[in-house]
Amino acid sequence: MAELVAGVDGCRGGWIAVLAPLSGGLAEARLHRTFAEVLETEARIIAIDVPIGLPERAIKGGRQACNEARSRLGARQSSVFSVPARSVLKARSYEDACAINLENSDPPRKIAKQTFNILARIAEVDALMTPALQARVFECHPELAFWAMNRERPLIQPKKVKSRPYEEGMQLRRHLLAKAGLEIPEPPAPVAGINFGEDDLLDACACAVTARRIAAGAARRLPADPPCDARGLYMAITC
Numbered sequence: 001m002a003e004l005v006a007g008v009d010g011c012r013g014g015w016i017a018v019l020a021p022l023s024g025g026l027a028e029a030r031l032h033r034t035f036a037e038v039l040e041t042e043a044r045i046i047a048i049d050v051p052i053g054l055p056e057r058a059i060k061g062g063r064q065a066c067n068e069a070r071s072r073l074g075a076r077q078s079s080v081f082s083v084p085a086r087s088v089l090k091a092r093s094y095e096d097a098c099a100i101n102l103e104n105s106d107p108p109r110k111i112a113k114q115t116f117n118i119l120a121r122i123a124e125v126d127a128l129m130t131p132a133l134q135a136r137v138f139e140c141h142p143e144l145a146f147w148a149m150n151r152e153r154p155l156i157q158p159k160k161v162k163s164r165p166y167e168e169g170m171q172l173r174r175h176l177l178a179k180a181g182l183e184i185p186e187p188p189a190p191v192a193g194i195n196f197g198e199d200d201l202l203d204a205c206a207c208a209v210t211a212r213r214i215a216a217g218a219a220r221r222l223p224a225d226p227p228c229d230a231r232g233l234y235m236a237i238t239c
Helices: 035-039 062-079 086-090 094-103 113-117 118-130 144-151 169-177 198-215
Strands: 004-011 014-021 028-032 045-048 137-139
Touching: 004 198, 014 035, 014 198, 028 035, 035 045, 035 094, 035 118, 035 198, 062 144, 086 094, 086 118, 094 113, 113 118, 137 198, 144 169, 144 198
Parallel strands: 004 045, 045 137
Antiparallel strands: 004 014, 014 028
């Protein structure tokens, strides 16, 4: 049986995972309701687009990993959200999240609405992560994965314009995935309550390319010598 890696991206109602054979061949897309289900897959390496390792106090610009990722992405740098303080994970509303982050940041600042929108995803992964699990599960970022596929150059075309898919940008990403040797799989079998767009599928494919790079020992970690958070989770984005 072929050894598999997985690229994972959040989508409405759950997660979309692309499982790809290490030695090439057809990938498979699947939908999962929870991160726990993702961990139950047969993937040896999982590269997931969600922050892993959270500061006790947030600083301007976020973690070093986020800043190093942004410095490489040019016009796409806004896709890397600043990570809030861990205590924000207990917030139940945007107003609550802003108030908690104001008390736990230097200088005091609220959180962006985009960050709040993925807070449940961050909390779900954080609840299950351990330092030992980081030998299998790696934080990645699709735009950084495409940057690496594009000879370490930022992509000129966005994948969306005004929250709608931008065909030129989507086509560029399909082309880069093909050059990287990953054939975009058929859409996954539907699961009630989970919805995804083609951009989610492409992002999961990009994460799968990163997972292959990790398994091959060819990936780069930002920063190269990452700090750990209070729970011992290192704070790094891998590409």
